[in-house]
Amino acid sequence: MEKKDWLRVWKQYSVEEIKKSLLIIGELSADCYACKELGLHYDSVKECPNCGIPFRFVTSRQAAGNAPSRYRDVGRITSRRGDLIFIDYDDFKKLTGKSQAYELLGGEPPDPHQPNL
Numbered sequence: 001m002e003k004k005d006w007l008r009v010w011k012q013y014s015v016e017e018i019k020k021s022l023l024i025i026g027e028l029s030a031d032c033y034a035c036k037e038l039g040l041h042y043d044s045v046k047e048c049p050n051c052g053i054p055f056r057f058v059t060s061r062q063a064a065g066n067a068p069s070r071y072r073d074v075g076r077i078t079s080r081r082g083d084l085i086f087i088d089y090d091d092f093k094k095l096t097g098k099s100q101a102y103e104l105l106g107g108e109p110p111d112p113h114q115p116n117l
């Protein structure tokens with residue numbers, strides 16, 4: 001088989017939609033972003049045992065930043081959970097940080113279609 005390398009593909013999603021269906025994988029176990037339930041088994045969990053949301057997206061704190069190990073982490077997770085869409089942790093944190101700041105100010109988040117944010 002031809003050798004494959006990792007590269008990120010850009011796609012538009014609603015952050016609100018991701019917030020309601022995101023599994024975040026930490027060092028030892030995973031947690032539900034929506035209700036912060038801890039200790040989930042990322043390789044088998046289909047929905048949150050606490051709040052009941054179905055997981056559609058997955059991300060990993062270990063794959064944040066530029067750690068060389070992130071390729072191994074992303075590879076391990078995507079091979080076990082091909083049913084979930086892997087999103088970049090840094091992208092997600094950036095978006096949620098921004099929308100939280102704007103919510104606190106009572107305003108609308110900036111239009112992502114506009115350049116120079």
Ligand SMILES: [Zn+2]
Pocket residue numbers: 032033034035036037048049050051052053
């Ligand atoms: Zn939950």
